[in-house]
Amino acid sequence: MDQVTESKVIGVATPRIDGPLKVSGSAMYASDHHFPGLLYAWPVCATISNGTIAHLDTAGAEKMPGVVAVYHRENIGKLYRVPPSTGFTLILDEKRPPLEDDTIRYYGQYVAVAVAQTVEQARAAAESVKVTYNKEKPDTGEKLLGTPLTTDKPDEKSKRGDTAAALQAAKVKVDAVYRIPVETHNPIELHASVAVFDGKKYTLYETSQAVVNHRDVMAQMLGVPTEQVQVITRFLGSGFGGKLWPWPHGLLAAACARNLGRPVKLVVSRQMMFESVGHRPAIDQRIQLAADADGKLTAVQQDYVNHTSMLDDYNEGCGEITPFLYSTPNLLVTGGLVRRNVGNPTAMRGPGAVPGLFALESAMDELAIALKMDPVQLRLKNEPALDESLNIPFSSRHMKECLTVGSEKFGWAKRTPEIGSMKRDGLTLGWGMAACSWLAARIETEATVELLQDGSARVACGTQDIGGGTYTVMAQVVSHETGIPVNRVDVVLGDSSLPPGPISGGSWVTASMTPAVLAASQNAGKALVLAAIKSDGSPFKGKKPEDLELVDGTVRLKGQQQGAVPMAEILRIAKVNSVSGTGKSDSTFGAAKPKVSFHSYGAQFAEVTWQPEIARLRVSRVVTVIDAGRILNPRPARNQIEGAVVMGVGMALFEETMYDPRSGAPINNNLADYVVAVNADTPEIDVTFLDYPDYQLNALGARGVGEIGLAGIASAITNAVYHATGVRVRDLPVRIEDLLVPANRTTHLA
Amino acid sequence: MGAAGVATAATAVTPLAVSAAIAETQERTVPQAQAITGTMPVTLKVNGQSHSVQIDPRATLLDTLRETLHLTGTKKGCDHGQCGACTVHINGRRVNSCLTFAGMQQNVEITTIEGLGQPGHLHPMQEAFVEHDGFQCGYCTSGQIMSAVAMVKEPWGTLDSDVKEAMSGNICRCGAYPNIVAAVQAVRRMA
Structure with a gap:
């Protein structure tokens, strides 16, 4: 496919076209x-x-x-x-x-x-x-690992080498259990x-x-x-999966x-x-890591169990990222389900990867400490050359650059590893980091683009804009291809009667929708050229399609600026209201034998401040570097990552749905008792996009940014908490009482 | 009724706004075509306009704005005064409209997001939210903006941290807080 390298609109920070509706109360939501x-x-x-x-x-x-x-x-x-x-x-x-x-x-x-x-x-x-x-x-029991599964034994999700033997022989090991409580999406x-x-x-x-x-x-x-x-x-x-x-x-x-x-x-x-619209399930994960003395991983094992409802099987898929994130000859991921008297769990932002990376990246931090090695260096040391789980190349992976750029922006070189050793303004500082990843994919999409006699364009696709900026990006793609300004592109979505579009999940709307819209725009352009060469009165009548080109909203003879005719004028001459084109995008998701491993990557660096005198913990600063392909509209993209960091602060420090074991009722079932991050909880956030196009995924090189920003954040924060306090919190969220135990004690023993 | 501004203001905005507004116009018919048992008459002054309507005596100001006056820009996020999505102004002060009965607000000036400004003639705070991308999904945005407009007139300090504190009663689950602070500060610097 043709790669789009240059553009006047793609990659340009563009205000949301739905902004005026949203700030004036005019945007119509379902209950309106x-x-x-x-x-x-x-x-x-x-x-x-x-x-x-x-x-x-x-x-x-x-x-x-x-x-x-x-x-x-x-x-x-x-x-x-x-x-x-x-x-x-x-x-x-x-x-x-x-x-x-x-x-x-x-x-x-x-x-x-x-x-x-x-x-x-x-x-x-x-x-x-x-x-x-x-x-x-009722059974709403919180302990999951070791309780009866829905199956005789856990499912093997990914396997290579001989993990048991490698763990046995290991010089340096980490073996710990990490727990995620029920989290509830709570879109407003x-x-x-x-x-x-x-x-x-x-x-x-x-x-x-x-x-x-x-x-x-x-x-x-x-x-x-x-x-x-x-x-x-x-x-x-919004929905966050719910x-x-x-x-x-x-x-x-x-x-x-x-x-x-x-x-x-x-x-x-x-x-x-x-109660009845889903939640991220409670999850227990045992992680075992083994490394040789200089920090090369020799084995990784992840055994996770998540709860599900009495009737339906929801699998969180916590091993999503583990098999390809690091190089290791021996790896085993298993997963199992346990039934509880809870409503059905469902995907919540970054399902699988977000909880999985909390456990894996916490364990990597523990391994770095055991090795007396810098945690960034440990990750650089274990960077794989290819996706070792499938033995296929990565489409575009710049994890090392995420780590090094993030280190530099954060000032990681100034970190002293001893617990509680860093101070500022009377506060103890904790610095922690984590790597992160999230899948990239296209799914099947159809779109229609019309060019109209009034000089506008209309693009239709049965997808949704849940806040990520899809309305605007769709207009940008049409504008890029047709030269019609973004504010003259009418975007129609959110209706099942339109050409079928992607679900707003998996962070794949942009990657799936853009190729279909690009192709539809090109096909609409071809229909316009046909009108130009066939219509009586057209200056191009009788020319061949290949003689003409569409540039900046005009039709002209190839390479000749003179004699260019606005598209709308061609339609007036042809006496038609509009010409249209359709476009399709095929799917890479769930391919039986993928040839390329499509993922996004990133590095998260977090600073916490700790006041032991009053047990006050704050997240003060986050630096995040994201490798998510080409960023089509940096404004909403940055907003997505910042918002995910905010959600990550909540995940690390506040969020937990608690069930009354007597009645099975979620007892903190409101926004005062289920605490989410508010404005005052927001740290200083520094977002960097590496912006390497992933042309193997689509012509624009776009992947997606909806979920990756939340991946790794919780572990970056708990790793920082350990650095500040000496307390390893493996059971989210971090509670004040966790931090009141003496330093160098853990709160959750494997 | 109050929704008329939505449709008429659409001329000055982007095609997206036009298509959305036109599509919805037909739905926004005059409310209360038929009498409903157990209701009582009230007169509410909203956005400078007087509305005499029949409401359930248990109706909150929020539900009355949304379901009876069809001013749906004010949103329900929790119905418990915990999220701020329903923030309106009563005599210029910010109030959670879910925590007050409509029947108690008959002799006051109520301002909703629709009364603040519409596409084509937005209030400076609305402009600033667009300019600074102070939202994602847009659902909490009406409440954020109503809160922000009131906050500017309240005795807060000049720092970002003052805005963060003053705006912490308005939850944005999308987490657009850095941009919300930027928008509010831009307006405060203009004032």
């Missing part, structure tokens, strides 16, 4: 939609996490003012399951349709739904539904569904990171043909709209969002 006759639905949530419904009494609720209906298992009507699928279609995590049976498997599971004229009436009615339960003892936009049913067709305004999959799943579960469902997510208040796949509330809203023949709005409350 309103229709005549709209009703409000409010779910009734189970108050046990294991057992069955003994009795459900809706009589009182049904008589309340404004109440239109109360639905439960017996009257909700038919809802189906999706068939098993191979490939990347019909995905949802919680496969049981809501209200399917009377068994309760997690706290907050929907048992009924009240529908009324106002949201207050619906909520009051839902709270008046009387439910009694046959309650059994509540999950919501506004369902409109006209007797045949469903129009569903959803909070979805994947409108096409959402449509396909909803059609299956509602039992109608795909063309009778349209899913719209024009703007999404809005990738449909959740039960969407089915409730659609079923209510179907049953009543009126539009229904269901907004999931913040409390419910800790």
